Amino acid sequence: MYVMIAAAEADAWPRLQELLDKLGLRTERVSDASELTLIAACDPPSVALVDPASWGWAHPILSGPGCGDPPCMVVGEPGAVLPEGAHSMIPADATGEEVALALMALALEGVAGDDDGSSFTAWSATSMARLDSLLASEFTGMLGLGLTAEPANPELPLELCAEIHLALPTHNAEVVLGLGFDLASARALSVLLFGEDLGIDMMRDAVQEFANTAGGAMKRAASRDGLTFSLGLPTPDIAHIRDATYGRRLVADTFSMSVWAHTLRIDDMRHKVTDLQEGAVLAEAVLGTDGDVLVPAGAVLTSDTVRRIHRELGPDEVVVVSRAA
């Protein structure tokens, strides 16, 4: 997540800035209209925090063409009138956690368009806040050593990366979890896991398995909260790192691992059986000719499943998926 702070006073809310830094969120500060126009046009923010006194010049630019109309939160006194166009207001004396959760919920607002969205939004905000301890604990179990969470370091090269998608077809939503290592960290990790540096191909595979492990941990945690995700297969991507709601580094003595998470709204897509691809997630169950469930909703398609649907229903039947492969 990238937060734009628009405040006439250049060093407004130092406590908030400190908090955003601790959360590993990228921030930019602007104190007048020309600065905002220049920066936001080159690099549209995912969320904006606006000083009420700056709303008059900041909002027209943020909601205008080229800035992406990010959700805006105003930092104001309790009971103050919410300016038109603002999504929410937080008091200046809000606790750090309140601000963090409000920001994360704000960034997820686009995901919460359906009736069930609010539960997903609430879950996302709290689960992102818990992700540090969840992943640190999972990887401690995997590696047998302690990891601590630190702010993300955008300067760190990420030479080996993987992302994994967790789809939630019932809420038309998806969470993407990503992991990345610089080369020195990957080598150190190989030595830790295998006793020697086994080379780049093995570590590429290992990073994908780490993403798989992280995805599984998040899926199990969500399941305890009543949300059933479908876990995809890891891919060597960094497609969502820029927009990530969550960004951190998990650090051990000899290596560090960058972690990011992002939520997406996804729309159902109707595909003919012949166009189905491995990795897509079924939004609705596919019924066989006898009316029984052939493949349940939420299933991640494999080539074997696609063959089975093809055999049972033929090539022209239409199937609804919630994420294309």
Added chain:
Amino acid sequence: MGMLVLVIDDSTMIRMQVKRALTGAGFEVAEARDGQDACEKLDSGIQPGLIVCDVNMPRMNGLEFLEQLQKKPAKGTPVVMLTTEGQPDMIKKARALGSAGWLVKPFKPELLISAATSIAAKAA
């Protein structure tokens, strides 16, 4: 010679870790990179005493493999699922398809060895 264990996982790292743990405990290990690869290996005649199988894999996943296994001469070979998944519905389905156990990754080698040893003892 120890019992042959077929390890099915799309991750080379996991296959390597499982192989290291099991060979250290006296088992022989054969590897397959997904369910389809495992079916081909079984069709080619390998006869494992135990199968350790991931769930989420490309081409043919672990649950689909369990279904296919029912149609093969190797039907009845005990299968332990080793996966990041822990969804009760999925575990229930695996059990219904004949799975003998379910271990969640990251796995503890001693737990896997203990499961394999116990299955080997029953088979002996």
